[in-house]
Amino acid sequence: MLKSLDNPSLPFPSMARLSSLLEIGWSALARLPQQVLHLVRGNLRAKFMVLIVSLEIVLMGAVTFVVESHQSRAIFEQARLRALSLGTGLAAISEAYLVSYDFVKLEQATERVTANEADVVYAVAHLRDGKVAAFSGRSDLQGKMLDDPISQQAVAAETPLVQHTRIAQTREPGYDVAIPVFVPGSTRKWGTIRLGFSLQRAYEAIEDTRRDILLLSFAAIVCGTLLALFLAKRISKPVDQLVVRVHQFTEGAYDRPIQVDTNDEIGYLAQTFEQMRQSLQRHLAYLAEEKRLLEETNHRLHMTQQQLVQSERLAAVGKLAAKVAHEVNNPLAIIKSAIHFLRHQSLQDDPAGGHLEIIEEEISRIAYILRDLLDISRPSPTAQPVEVNALIQSLERLLLPNLNEKRIVLQVVLDPEVPQVQISPDHLKQVLLNLVRNAEDAMPKGGHLTIQTRRSPDGVEVSVSDTGYGIPQEHLPYLFDPFFTTKAQQGGMGLGLSVLYGILKSAQGHIDVESEIGKGSTFRVFLPAWAA
Known part of the structure; x- marks a missing residue:
């Protein structure tokens, strides 16, 4: 204590703090x-x-x-x-x-x-x-x-x-x-x-x-x-x-009106700003509509371009199919007839008979592939008015036994107000059977298959939905290309959907697909209404 009292340097810090505060x-x-x-x-x-x-x-x-x-x-x-x-x-x-x-x-x-x-x-x-x-x-x-x-x-x-x-x-x-x-x-x-x-x-x-x-x-x-x-x-x-x-x-809230609670010059200025806001909002709405129309035009142009490319591919495949069918079909028919004759002439216990039967089945498969190729190049049958609901009901009786055997539950939802469509009945059956067959392949362990019709602005929409394993997104743009297939190991040639695409195009229709891995796929077929 005495030391602190005797130390003259102690008051200086407080003076320094006081000086700092001042x-x-x-x-x-x-x-x-x-x-x-x-x-x-x-x-x-x-x-x-x-x-x-x-x-x-x-x-x-x-x-x-x-x-x-x-x-x-x-x-x-x-x-x-x-x-x-x-x-x-x-x-x-x-x-x-x-x-x-x-x-x-x-x-x-x-x-x-x-x-x-x-x-x-x-x-x-x-x-x-x-x-x-x-x-x-x-x-x-x-x-x-x-x-x-x-x-x-x-x-x-x-x-x-x-x-x-x-x-x-x-x-x-x-x-x-x-x-x-x-x-x-x-x-x-x-x-x-x-x-x-x-x-x-x-x-x-x-x-x-x-x-x-x-x-x-x-x-x-x-x-x-x-x-x-x-x-x-x-x-x-x-x-x-x-x-x-x-x-x-200025931050983009163009939908909020500019109003003030006065009728003097400030109110007049606010009214002028409000007129400017409304004018700009109309201009922005016009630009948004123009942008939408431009996007729709670009989308249609892109779809038309894709259809043109697809048509060119189908035309090339059709020309090739016509040549192949013409050059191969006749000798193939002779070979099939000879094999058939030899098989019936052979003894029942001849081991060669079984081999001849296998050869005849494979020749039939080759003939089936040639028919698919010919479908691409063959002129379309004459279009006629078709009752879509009636055609689907006739197919339902044919599909049920096979679907039940594969543990697939079929649900058919038909809109009674759908109009008649303009297409060949055989072609429409081929389209639906092709889609059903693909759905069966996507559900090897069973599932649910839904066929539904509804009225669309231009005609009829027929959707075929399954609960299968789905299609990868990177494969969707190529589904309708000839010879594109994900079932090559099962003997798929990749012609089914391309033939289906050509049929619908010739009938002035089109097809869309949506798919999600693990949840299934939906194919939507759009056909124009019959113009009497």
Whole structure:
């Protein structure tokens, strides 16, 4: 403890902290005008408030100065007139005493006026030679000459004289009033009556007046400030609303109307912004519609391009199929007939008979493949009106035994309002059977198969849905290409869907597919309505 008391370096850290706090305070005070100026520059309400309050302060300051000046002059003038009145009254009382040299009466008169009037500090009666005949409270000055400048000027005055002075007895500012006394009926001056009039109460009245004016000015400034705050808020509120709406508009909220709660110039400006917003919204809607139409056109162009490419591929395959069928079909038929003849000529226990049967089945499969190839190039049968629902119902009876055997549940949902379509009945059966066969292959462990019809804007939509393993997304663009297959190991040639695509194209229809791995696939066939 003694060591800490004796160490003179200990007070310095606290002084340093105090100095740091003072520096921070002065720095904050130095930045305050800049912050206020920045606030005023960036805020319409603050500008309005500063302008109104500044104008109030200037006006109330000017009013205070003018009122106080007039009030002060009026109070001093009233005091001067009252001092002259008291002096004149004392002179009238003392005139006879002064002429008759009745000093006792003079002294009584001066003492009485001093005692009765709070503002009268002293009263003096001078003889014509200037000597004091009576002095209230100062009998020792009787018969003496007063040599101060105020007394000299008062004694020499020939007319009532009011002089500003500082009264020696109280050191208060006041008036020295001198009233010359003349002999009745003569112009001869017989003496002078003086009294000292204190201005202390006049200054107090002026201070009271100044205080009242300042209080009224402060109250007026406060009321004016509150009024200015109310007006600023009323004026700036629609501006703030307009700023918020315009800011939202610039951020992309084109559907929010720009409205403010006023009918003045700000309201007119908001109405103009609202007209601009509506015009821009209509323009954006027009652009969005144009974009949609352009996207639809691009989509149709892309689909047409794909159909054109597909048609070119099918045409090439058709030409190849025609050549292959023509060159292969005739010798294949001869070979099949020879094999058939040899098989029937062989003995029942001949082992070669089994091999000949296998050869005949494979030749039949080759013939089936050739028929698929010929379907691509063969001219389409004549289209005719077809009842889609009736055709599906006829197929349902044929499909059920095979589907039940494979544990596939068939559900047929038919819309009775669908119109007739324009296609060959055999081709429509081929399309549906092809899709059902693909669905069976996708559900080797069983599942659900749904065939549904519904009316579409241009005709009829027939959908075939399964709950199989689905088609990978990367395979979907190539499903209808010739020779594209995912069942090559099962002997698939990749011609079924391409033939189906060609059939629907020749009937002015088309086909779409949706698939998700693990959930199944849906093929939708669109056919135009029959135009009678």
